[in-house]
Amino acid sequence: NAGVTQTPKFQVLKTGQSMTLQCAQDMNHEYMSWYRQDPGMGLRLIHYSVGAGITDQGEVPNGYNVSRSTTEDFPLRLLSAAPSQTSVYFCASSSRTSGGVYYEQFFGPGTRLTVL
Amino acid sequence: GQQVMQIPQYQHVQEGEDFTTYCNSSTTLSNIQWYKQRPGGHPVFLIQLVKSGEVKKQKRLTFQFGEAKKNSSLHITATQTTDVGTYFCAGSYSSASKIIFGSGTRLSIRP
Numbered sequence A: 001n002a003g004v005t006q007t008p009k010f011q012v013l014k015t016g017q018s019m020t021l022q023c024a025q026d027m028n029h030e031y032m033s034w035y036r037q038d039p040g041m042g043l044r045l046i047h048y049s050v051g052a053g054i055t056d057q058g059e060v061p062n063g064y065n066v067s068r069s070t071t072e073d074f075p076l077r078l079l080s081a082a083p084s085q086t087s088v089y090f091c092a093s094s095s096r097t098s099g100g101v102y103y104e105q106f107f108g109p110g111t112r113l114t115v116l
Numbered sequence B: 001g002q003q004v005m006q007i008p009q010y011q012h013v014q015e016g017e018d019f020t021t022y023c024n025s026s027t028t029l030s031n032i033q034w035y036k037q038r039p040g041g042h043p044v045f046l047i048q049l050v051k052s053g054e055v056k057k058q059k060r061l062t063f064q065f066g067e068a069k070k071n072s073s074l075h076i077t078a079t080q081t082t083d084v085g086t087y088f089c090a091g092s093y094s095s096a097s098k099i100i101f102g103s104g105t106r107l108s109i110r111p
Helices: none
Strands: A004-007 A008-012 A017-027 A029-036 A043-051 A053-055 A064-066 A074-080 A086-092 A111-115 B004-007 B010-015 B019-025 B030-038 B046-048 B057-058 B059-066 B071-076 B086-092 B099-101 B105-110
Touching: A004 A086, A008 A017, A008 B099, A017 A029, A017 A086, A029 B099, A043 A064, A043 B099, B004 B086, B010 B019, B019 B105, B030 B071, B046 B057, B046 B059, B071 B086
Parallel strands: A008 A111, B010 B105
Antiparallel strands: A004 A017, A017 A074, A029 A043, A029 A086, A043 A053, A064 A074, A086 A111, B004 B019, B019 B071, B030 B046, B030 B086, B057 B059, B059 B071, B086 B099, B086 B105
16 A cells, blocks of 8 residues: 655745646545644644545634545645645545544655745 | 634744643634644654644653643753754644644744
8 A cells, every 4th residue: 555645845936937836645535624824833734534425624724725526545636736735735635434534644755845 | 713722933942941832722622733844844753642632742742632622732851953853733623624734833943
């Protein structure tokens, strides 16, 4: 198993450009999520998905779109990049019990994004 | 709104001293998880607590979940240099809901 993979590892964008951060997992996990981590700060939830075709907003969704057409993939789109979106982005996935309690989240290695 | 508060933000200890970080929520949590992130790395799962008043131990680490399921703590006994990193709690408020992280406690150690 590759676990959770993220591409690219590094990216530099100019203000106003768009791009998609890719995330894939091969563990058949229902739950997938995107977090951003700014220097010296915690992880803030951007968007999450509890299954294919289902997505919802997290704590800081503005400026980001997601879709979940398959169980494996959960791409994050920046429509018009802004310097405030300079951050490290982590994707994570998790399975859950029949009672709905999540097991551990597995994190990808992160994408370091700089917006000039 | 749903928010998990974590204190302290930083802790600098002498090697061998104990360390504790605390998480608090204003509303009842369904469960709480703890993660460790080394500098430059990604968060790695340590443990999950589900039951009211639950206590779990992993070697020198002790994790507690409050009776009201609104707070949790991680205690490290006799810290070692390998404990350096940032410790995060992460909570869910109901089954199949989003997982919210606390702001983390960064632990540094004087050898």
